[in-house]
Amino acid sequence: MAEILKVNNFRNEKRYQEREKEIEERENKISEGYKSDIRQYKNYCLLTFQPEGIVSFLDYLYISIRDERVKNLNYS
Known part of the structure; x- marks a missing residue:
């Protein structure tokens, strides 16, 4: 046993x-769907001389939303 x-x-x-x-x-x-987003975020960090992290990620999201809103307003 x-x-x-x-x-x-x-x-x-x-x-x-x-x-x-x-x-x-x-x-x-x-996931393949996120690879492009991650690459864009990393490029953003390089262009803005920011280290990858929470603060730069929030900045990236803010800029992305702001720019997207501008694009939407222009095409509306």
Whole structure:
């Protein structure tokens, strides 16, 4: 009986590790739809001499929204 428990514990632990690895891989995978947005943000940081981070990201979003609003007003 003890041998069966060891085998089951081993299988469970192996499955847990595989699951954790798969979750980590999915979290680190960047969707194709976001790659362009990320590239634009990084270019914005380079052009404005800002480090990548929360402050520059908020600035990028603000500028994007402001510019998009200007574009929308011009075409309305």
